[in-house]
Amino acid sequence: MAVVASAPGKVLMTGGYLILERPNAGIVLSTNARFYAIVKPVCEEIKPDSWAWAWTDVKLTSPQMSRETMYKMSLKHLTLQRVSTSESRNPFVEYAVQYAVAAAHATFDKNKKDALHKLLLQGLDITILGCNDFYSYRSEIEARGLPLAPEVLATLPPFNSIAFNAEETGGGNCKPEVAKTGLGSSAAMTTAVVAALLHYLGVVDLSSLTKDQHQEKKDSMDLDVVHVIAQTAHCIAQGKVGSGFDVSSAVYGSQRYVRFSPEVLSSAQGAVKDAPLEEVIADVLKGKWDHERTKFSLPPLMTLLLGEPGSGGSSTPSMVGAVKKWQKSDPQKSLGTWRKLSEANSALESQLNMLSKLAEEHWDAYKGIINSCSMHKSEKWMDQASEPCQAEIIRALLGARDAMLRIRCQMRQMGEAAGIPIEPESQTRLLDATMDMEGVLLAGVPGAGGFDAIFAVTLGDSNSNVIKAWSSLNVLALLVREDPHGVSLESSDPRAEQITSGISSVQI
Structure with missing residues (x-):
């Protein structure tokens, strides 16, 4: 059974620079531009000799970038190793996968760990998709001689394939850069992958998140776990501890945000090679996360x-x-x-x-x-x-x-x-x-x-x-509007809905 989770992009309306230091607040609006992660098993049946396996397969597909990367995951150390080495890496997804699996190990008892082991032996097949709004199609529109209007953006197929910035690649070996609109794609992508995996592995249950979500205490505890794992994966992948407002809004939606103390991630940053990942993540989950968020959204009309x-x-x-x-x-x-x-x-x-x-x-x-x-x-x-x-x-x-x-x-x-x-x-x-x-x-x-x-x-x-x-x-x-909702579970692959609700809800 596939699990599909989505997380929104953001606009930081106030708090630029100040939000890096406590106790300064920022107002961040989440948007209807969403990143989707689809998680399902690589193989439906476990082979009889699988009990002796030390590795399982992880397959990561990004259709918009025409990329597919295969990994082997160590069932003992929970680390990923790439099998296909030609592709450029996606550290955000790699850390999201490792930390989500480690979170399952850190929170489950013996019985649940056995079931988890079986689930992992089937492999993890992960697909990531970002709404068109995260990427800039301006140069394409100009090249085709079309007017600079949202109507033209609305005619692009959902999850359109992404062209790389041609002018950026003149420096020989520099990686192609995707032109982005600044909505926080890496935070939304990391959050969607973490949420889908944690739900798929049974660490959290996001199925009760309705559109007026996050009311129930249980829901908010599950969301807090998503937040901690996504925040940690995102910071480690970035190589620095940012303010975290982009991940927080991807999880909880529009809000007034005050950052967490960076020390809460010191165990993950200093994750020594010989400390088991499971212990590092257990530490982070128990840490004193002191960020503050208050509900906020734009006034009506x-x-x-x-x-x-x-x-x-x-x-x-x-x-x-x-x-x-x-x-x-x-x-x-x-x-x-x-x-x-x-x-x-x-x-x-x-x-x-x-x-x-x-x-x-x-x-x-x-x-x-x-x-x-x-x-x-x-x-x-x-x-x-x-x-x-x-x-x-x-x-x-x-x-x-x-x-x-x-x-x-x-x-x-x-x-x-x-x-x-x-x-x-x-x-x-x-x-x-x-x-x-x-x-x-x-x-x-x-x-x-x-x-x-x-x-x-x-x-x-x-x-x-x-x-x-x-x-x-x-x-x-752009077609982007405020949508105050954070992470949510989707009922099906968003590509199956020919025209995404994001486009149909825009009044032009």
Whole structure:
């Protein structure tokens, strides 16, 4: 029986750079762009002599990359060895497989271990698929002379095969890089593989996760196990302990996030060659995971839009390095910038929470104001209010805009001081033009900034006009929207549904 699990990509709306240090918070929105992992046995029957085997087969297929890699997994040490050596590695999936199997060993008693052994002898056949939204098809669209419009993206077949960046491969032996949109594909992929494997091996039971998931205590305990294993695999594969917000949102969905203390992973980082993997993972599972997450999603009648400006992505690690260097060299100025940035982040968060609360308490007034503001530029919003309650809603809208402008200003200053393009001039012009459009609440560069996709939050039905305006500014609006749900179990192979719900739910 195949198990299919999926995990969403993310947009870090606030908290870029600050989220690396506790107790700074970030607001991260999960999206309808999902990564899928399908796990099933390699062979249906176990051969009679299999009890004596020391190895089992693991097959990893990535149809979009036209790749298939075969491994042997040691049933004693739980380590993977590649059989086919020509392929480039996928360390994220390799660690996900090893750690998920080790988690089963670490949590099962003798009886369950025997059943696990039998299951593993059948081999693990793993297929990974990412929604088109994780990858950039902009150059393909331009090469075919088609307009830069989401309608064109929607005509691509689901899980389209991925072309490599041709210009990146000029350096001889450098690996082909896939052009990405910055939604956190490695975190979503790692989380989907871990969730599918843990469910397949019987470590967790994700079948009760409904769309209003994560209510039950038991569900959340199972999700916590998925989170710890995915977080560990992702950090070790990356070779560094990041803030972890991308994995957290892939597991739990949209949230306000404060990072875990990096020490919790010291046993996995220092995993000495002779320490059994099972013990290392048992240690990590028992560790003091002190991250904090609070439910958060955009207020009603607001739409998250992402636009790809076509200047290619930026390297987050090198930008983070430059900011850390600047912090060391000018501690006083950098502290001041961080404090102002942190205040502006909190202000944006509280205005958005206030809008959600007002929507709940005064739905009719809220709906009316959002609809009328969606047709005007922000300087005309106050004119739409005829009673105190409406004015309160508009003050919160303007407060959110103001906080976003302050965030952008501090991010620009930080970039200038650190000598990196956090909000490059081309992005500043684009964001200013976007914030000046009718019905746009805010716009910014997500995460660490740079030349990645930009985001906007629009009111009511104004998103279609923004999409048109972006197209004329040479910005390709993506099909991505906010979807606050985290990891989930799927009923079938997503390729079987000819048109994915992600595409059919987009209003163009």
